[in-house]
Amino acid sequence: MANYLHNLRRRRAKQLATQYANPHGDQRVAVIGLGRFGSSLANELMRRGWDVLGVDTSTQIVQRLSDDLTHTAVADCTDPEVLRQLGVHEFTSAVVGIGTDIEASILISANLLEAEVPNIWAKAISRQHGQILERLGVHHVVLPEHEMGERVAHLVTGRMLDFIEFDDDYALVKTIAPEIATGMALGESGIRAKYGVTVVGIKRPGEGFTYATAETVITKGDVIIVTGKTQAVESFTERD
Numbered sequence: 750m751a752n753y754l755h756n757l758r759r760r761r762a763k764q765l766a767t768q769y770a771n772p773h774g775d776q777r778v779a780v781i782g783l784g785r786f787g788s789s790l791a792n793e794l795m796r797r798g799w800d801v802l803g804v805d806t807s808t809q810i811v812q813r814l815s816d817d818l819t820h821t822a823v824a825d826c827t828d829p830e831v832l833r834q835l836g837v838h839e840f841t842s843a844v845v846g847i848g849t850d851i852e853a854s855i856l857i858s859a860n861l862l863e864a865e866v867p868n869i870w871a872k873a874i875s876r877q878h879g880q881i882l883e884r885l886g887v888h889h890v891v892l893p894e895h896e897m898g899e900r901v902a903h904l905v906t907g908r909m910l911d912f913i914e915f916d917d918d919y920a921l922v923k924t925i926a927p928e929i930a931t932g933m934a935l936g937e938s939g940i941r942a943k944y945g946v947t948v949v950g951i952k953r954p955g956e957g958f959t960y961a962t963a964e965t966v967i968t969k970g971d972v973i974i975v976t977g978k979t980q981a982v983e984s985f986t987e988r989d
Contacts (some may be wrong), residue, residue: 776800778842779835779866781826781857784808786872786893787846791818804835827856829863838864845871845887851878858887909986910972920979924986926971936963944988945981950974 774913776799780791783805791814792802800819805811806888808823824831837843843866847854854871861869862885870911873879879890900912930940930948941947951965952958952972967973975982 756986769976777802777840778844779804779840780844780846780922781805782844782846782848782854782872783807783814784846784848786848787844790844790846795819802835802837802840827853828862829860832860837861838866842865842868843864843870845869848872848874851881855879855881855885858882858885862886867920881976891983914979918979920977920982921985922975922982924973924975926967926969926973927986927988928969929988931967931969931971933966934963935961935967940985944977944985946975946977946985948973948975 761888778794778799779802780782780787780794781804783803787803787805788810791803794801795818802820803811803814803818804822804824804826806823810822811821813839822835824835826832826835826837832838843861845854845857845861847857851874854873858869858871868889869887869981870891871882871887873890873892874881874894876892876895882890892975899914904910904912907926908927909922910925913921915921930938935948939966948961948965948967950973951961953968954970958972958974961973975985977985
């Protein structure tokens, strides 16, 4: 098993090098598992102009989406030969949208890695599931329920209007400007030095968003975009 994981990690490094050497590539993606997450993702990719191969073991689900996606197939991708027959090894990206069947999720992810698909995303239903996928070598692991729960919690408990947190404890927030940020040009307010955050955008009532500069004066009721360490951003948005 150790040698197997080591070989997969070596392949992953090679795949990532190829991916970033040709970042635009072709716009084809295989979405395996067409439940709520997979079907929503597949339809959004279609809307953005990608060619999408949708695969599921359910004939009913595949028939329902057959007119919406570029290609669809009823297939069990836990079998590596099935992936080969579908030509998934020729795709630059693949998404494993299966969450409830952890064994199938792991087997399909391993098959995609064996097929040397350069860019693999996989849905996880728990942190433990996600850790297994990461150790296997999956390039991107998504925990949609967990991440959405954290995001909504931030919106419910404060004046934030939107919240995005990145892996390195860094956040981007849309919020109603707290009073401590109003009435003075940003360059003079010392917000970055005092609170450890940076105001990067502003939207005044009735207007669109624009970049914030050192000369920008925030007034009551303005919506601002703030970046910084998650704890610093949370503290800043809660101030009066």
